[in-house]
Every structure is written in structure tokens, then in C-alpha cells.
Amino acid sequence: MAIPSFVDQVTLEVAGGNGGHGCASVHREKFKPLGGPDGGNGGHGGSVILRVDSGLTTLVDYHRSNKRRATNGQPGKGDHQNGANGDDIVLKVPEGTVVSDAETGEVLADLTGPGTEFVVAAGGRGGLGNAALATSARKAPGFALLGEEGEARTVTLELKVVADVGLVGFPSAGKSSLIAAISRARPKIADYPFTTLVPNLGVVVAGDTTFTVADVPGLIEGASLGKGLGLDFLRHIERCAALVHVIDTATFEPGRDPLSDLDVIEAELAAHGGLEDRPRLVALNKVDVPDGHDLVDLVLEDVKARGMRTFVISTKTGEGLRALTYAMADLVEQRRANAPEPEAPRIVIRPKPVDGGDSFTIRQMGDGEGGFIWRVRGDKPERWVRQTDFTNAEAVGYLADRLNRIGIEDELLRLGAHAGDAVAIGGEDAVVFDFAPQIEGGAEILGRRGEDVRLEHERPAAVRRREKDADYHARKAAGDGDGDDA
Incomplete structure (x- = not known):
């Protein structure tokens, strides 16, 4: 199966790299x-x-x-060696x-302007080492x-061509030929339906104004409902400042004429929605054909009665193209004059609300086997839980200290939590604790606060002897007997 040359909508699965774990290490060397x-x-x-x-389309x-x-x-590694950061993917x-x-349909970013960037999946932060x-x-x-x-997330990328003027009309009405005639673009042109399968862009210069023109292929009756190719390409005119109806005056298809073509396309644009404020021009094309010239004489006044400059x-011969391009330029200049001052390349983002600092919420969920279930939500508490190695009791104690420091234990007590109640921190993958107020997690192995007693037996005997002698002399100087251990 051949890969298409033009794709304007894809679903993309992206994931940032995981952060490396911190290292727990004690420096050791000879005599130290x-x-x-x-x-x-x-x-x-x-x-x-x-x-x-800007080179991609x-x-x-x-x-x-x-x-x-x-x-x-x-x-991370011992000897204060930090782990290398993962490489970004651009x-x-x-x-x-x-x-x-892709799941909610929420717009995350609107990327316009060469070089504009958006971090679609952020990498995880690395864990701190014990140093x-x-x-x-x-x-x-x-x-x-x-x-x-x-x-990790699944996103939808949707391309909406950025052009000043959009050309709309039935297949083979001459949109691609018009772009080729007024710009340096050289699109594929032939006389059969759906020749154009890719929106073509051309740069047009009219006096002191330079603007871009795009044709929108595949518009037929029912396009806004998915018929033909119209539904896939209607999105490409949403950014255009003005629209130009290109009407075929020499079509041989039965039941078609300039007035009905204009009404059909206008109906499809109205059904798509969001384009009511765009100024319109009408270009009656192919008057070089005798039948086309005769038909124009019959319908010209009726087309003008629709309220659009015609x-x-x-x-093929270039007739009327200069006047048309300058009319396009006038509409573009009016739009630019009324538009807000252009800013630096922008990125439109709708971020989730950010809680302030140490803020969190606690909600009572119902009765559990041992009492009430309390759910704690907040950026910091949930991040701290993810950073904790629950196989290490000292790390669990450190987590308890961090949670207490921002007031979670006090808030639970204020809300009526009792010892033994289940406390869940996080969402669907929450970690559940039994509430034990005023008890330091991991204290049973720590000895004095801030020390790891597992290191005590590794201290040299000479060091322990000197410390014991120093303690003996200190107690003797203080008058606590002869310093002998009882």
C-alpha cells in the first residue's frame, strides 16, 4: 500500500523519557x-x-x-557522579x-511561526542522591x-494551512490554474474531477502587498457532511483572511451553472461554520471559451446581486487577473490593518490550572474496613510519593516528614481522621497508608534523628574508642562520678 504524499491529520503517541534514580552511597577511602x-x-x-x-507542508x-x-x-553514581540527561526528540x-x-479533544497548542516549539511530552525529573x-x-x-x-499521552496533529486568501469552488473550476497564473507555484493541473488532492500554496505580489493564496480541493455538494474530499480540506480555509469563489462558466456537466455553483459552495461553507465574517470575491473563470463568455453575459448581474465583488x-489568456489580484491585496491589507499588533511567534496553550505551592485537597471517600478512606490530591504530595522507594523504611520516614511539613497530618486531624483510617495519595494508582498521627515513619530503624544506624558498625574501632574516651572525660569534668559506665 503506497504512503500518501499529503497527510493533514495524524494521531501520535508520545512519551518523555524516565528520570534516572538517585544514588545512595557513602564515600570510602583509605584512612577515611x-x-x-x-x-x-x-x-x-x-x-x-x-x-x-517552514519547509514542511x-x-x-x-x-x-x-x-x-x-x-x-x-x-546517579557514587563519588558525586550525576547521571546523564536523556536526549530530547524534536x-x-x-x-x-x-x-x-486525542481523548478529550482539548486544544493543547496552535503552532504558528517558524521555529515555534511546544513540549508535547515532558521528560521525568531525575531523583536526588543522598548527597x-x-x-x-x-x-x-x-x-x-x-x-x-x-x-505519556496520545495527541492529534491537525494541519490547517496558513494562507491569506483561500480559493474555493468545484473541482476543475480553475483554482490550481489561477494560482499558477498569479504566482510562481506550479501545481498539477488537469481537466478531471479531484485533480488536486493537496492544498496548493502560492505567493502573490500586487503592488506593495505580498500575500499567500491557497486552493481548497474537493468541494462538492455534501462536502461538509463528509462527501468527497471536502470534509478533509475545509479546515484549510479556517485561517484565511478572505475567500475567492472560482466559478467555472464553461462546464459541460448537466444541472450546473454559475449561480447554482455559487449557492452550493456557500451552503457548504455555512454548514462548516466559522467563516461568516470572511469577505468574498467571485471570479467567473474560463471566459476565453466562447460558451463561457456568452454565459457570463447572462449571469453577471445576478451574481453581483449576491453582494460580492465579481x-x-x-x-489562460490573463484577462482580469490584474484587477482580481489587486482586489485580493486590498482585502488582505484591510484585514492586516484591523488585526492586533503581531507578536513574536506564538503558541496557544490551554494548561491545566496550577495549584499554589504546597496546596492540596483532602476528601472523605467513605467507609473502609478499618475506618474512613481519605483521598489526598496535590502536585507535591503525588510527586513525592512517586519519588519514594517504599522498600526503604528511612525513605518512607522522609516522605512522612515531607507530608507533615506542608500540613497534611494536621488537616486530616482537623477533618476528623482517626488512627487506622486509610489515606490514599493520588488518583487511580494511589498509594494507600494507614493513618498513624505523630509517628515518624521508619523511626524504628533510625536511632537518633537523621542518622542511619546501619553505618554505625562500619565505623573503625579506634574512632569509637576515641569518642568513648572523650565522653568519659566530659562526664568526669562535669562531676558525674569517675566516668565508669554503670
């Missing part, structure tokens, strides 16, 4: 077996980035190859690409944070 924590941080995962390339590169994933960050797309969520977690109260952390998973043209 316990030099403190030296575990490095994990590297950040790579991101998937969409970038506008199609999304065909993603028609078959529609799954893209960035590389993972590397884990996907080039044409100007006018609209990015939306970065060390504080004055926790001098020797025996744990590190896990790297976060990269963002031009009699021939793309």
Missing part, C-alpha cells in the same frame, strides 16, 4: 572509611518537542511511524499545526529519591 554521603543525582529524562519547520512523516519516545535519564511539523488531546538530601539534621541519609516517569477572468 566514612567520608559522608556521596550519591549523585539521576539525570532528567528527555522530552518530545514539536517544532515548526505535510504530516506524512507520522502517518505510519506514529509512536515516539525520548530516552531515559541515567541513574519532531518537525508544518506551520499551522494544531495539537489536541543532595543531607542536611544538618540528617547528616547521613541511607536512601535516595527515585526518578519520575516521563509524561471579476471576469481567464487563467
Whole structure:
């Protein structure tokens, strides 16, 4: 099966790379077996980035190859070695690409302007190593944070051609020929229906005004309902500042004439919607054909009665083309004059609401086996849970400290939570705890706060003896007896 040369809508599965895990390591060397924590941080995962390339006119590169994933960050190592960051993937797309969520249909970005970028799937952050977690109260952390998973989503890329003027009309009305006659574009031209399967773009210069013109192929009666090719290409005129009806005055198809063609296309544009404010021009084409010239004399006044400026043209001889192009330029200039001041290449994004700092919500979900179930939601709590290694009791204790610090335990008590109630942090993949207020997780293995007693037996005997002697002399100087251990 041949791959099409033009694709204007694709579904793309993208995923950022996972962040590397932090390292829990203790520095050791000769005469210095316990030099403190030296575990490095994990590297950040790579991101998937969409970038506008003005040289592209199609999304065909993603028609078959529609799954893209960035590389993972590397884990940290001992001796303060941070893991390498994952590589970003840059996907080039044409100007006018609209990015939306494939499941909800929510528009995420509208990419216009060469070089405009949008991070469609962010890489996960790397976890901190125990060197970065060390504080004055926790001098020797025996744990590190896990790297976060990269963002994964399915998006729809939809191309809407960016042009100033859109040419609309029945197949073989002469739209491609008109573009070829007024610009340097050289589209494929032939005299049979649906010759044009790709929107053609041409750059036109009229006096001091330069503008782009695009033809919209495949418009027939019923196009807005999916008949023919019209439904696939109607989107390409949504960005146009003005529309030009190209009417075939020399068609041999029965039941067609300039007035009925104009009414049919206008009905399809109205059914598609959103184009009511676009100014229109009418170009009665093919007057070089004798029958076409005679028909124009009959219908010209009726066409003008529709309220649109009308031009009699021939793309073959050039008749009327100069006046038509200058009329197009006038409409484009009016639109540009009334438009807001252009900004830097923009990206339209509709982000999710961002909670402020340490904010979170707690909701009572109902009775569980051991009591009520409380669900905690918030960016920070959920991220901290993902970073926690639940096989390490000290890491669990650190998580409890972080949650308490932003007031989750106090809020649960205020809402009426009791010891033994189930507390779920997160959404569908929530981690569930038994609520145990004022108990430090992992305290049963820690000994004094901030120390890992597992390191105690590794300290040299000479060091332990010197510390014992120092403690003996301190107690003797304070008058606590002879310093002997009772």
C-alpha cells in the first residue's frame, strides 16, 4: 500500500523519557572509611518537542511511524557522579499545526511561526542522591529519591494551512490554474474531477502587498457532511483572511451553472461554520471559451446581486487577473490593518490550572474496613510519593516528614481522621497508608534523628574508642562520678 504524499491529520503517541534514580552511597577511602554521603543525582529524562519547520507542508512523516519516545535519564553514581540527561526528540511539523488531546479533544497548542516549539511530552525529573538530601539534621541519609516517569499521552496533529486568501469552488473550476497564473507555484493541473488532492500554496505580489493564496480541493455538494474530499480540506480555509469563489462558466456537466455553483459552495461553507465574517470575491473563470463568455453575459448581474465583488477572468489568456489580484491585496491589507499588533511567534496553550505551592485537597471517600478512606490530591504530595522507594523504611520516614511539613497530618486531624483510617495519595494508582498521627515513619530503624544506624558498625574501632574516651572525660569534668559506665 503506497504512503500518501499529503497527510493533514495524524494521531501520535508520545512519551518523555524516565528520570534516572538517585544514588545512595557513602564515600570510602583509605584512612577515611566514612567520608559522608556521596550519591549523585539521576539525570532528567528527555522530552518530545514539536517544532515548526517552514519547509514542511505535510504530516506524512507520522502517518505510519506514529509512536515516539525520548530516552531515559541515567541513574546517579557514587563519588558525586550525576547521571546523564536523556536526549530530547524534536519532531518537525508544518506551520499551522494544531495539537489536541486525542481523548478529550482539548486544544493543547496552535503552532504558528517558524521555529515555534511546544513540549508535547515532558521528560521525568531525575531523583536526588543522598548527597543532595543531607542536611544538618540528617547528616547521613541511607536512601535516595527515585526518578519520575516521563509524561505519556496520545495527541492529534491537525494541519490547517496558513494562507491569506483561500480559493474555493468545484473541482476543475480553475483554482490550481489561477494560482499558477498569479504566482510562481506550479501545481498539477488537469481537466478531471479531484485533480488536486493537496492544498496548493502560492505567493502573490500586487503592488506593495505580498500575500499567500491557497486552493481548497474537493468541494462538492455534501462536502461538509463528509462527501468527497471536502470534509478533509475545509479546515484549510479556517485561517484565511478572505475567500475567492472560482466559478467555472464553461462546464459541460448537466444541472450546473454559475449561480447554482455559487449557492452550493456557500451552503457548504455555512454548514462548516466559522467563516461568516470572511469577505468574498467571485471570479467567473474560463471566459476565453466562447460558451463561457456568452454565459457570463447572462449571469453577471445576478451574481453581483449576491453582494460580492465579481471579476471576469481567464487563467489562460490573463484577462482580469490584474484587477482580481489587486482586489485580493486590498482585502488582505484591510484585514492586516484591523488585526492586533503581531507578536513574536506564538503558541496557544490551554494548561491545566496550577495549584499554589504546597496546596492540596483532602476528601472523605467513605467507609473502609478499618475506618474512613481519605483521598489526598496535590502536585507535591503525588510527586513525592512517586519519588519514594517504599522498600526503604528511612525513605518512607522522609516522605512522612515531607507530608507533615506542608500540613497534611494536621488537616486530616482537623477533618476528623482517626488512627487506622486509610489515606490514599493520588488518583487511580494511589498509594494507600494507614493513618498513624505523630509517628515518624521508619523511626524504628533510625536511632537518633537523621542518622542511619546501619553505618554505625562500619565505623573503625579506634574512632569509637576515641569518642568513648572523650565522653568519659566530659562526664568526669562535669562531676558525674569517675566516668565508669554503670
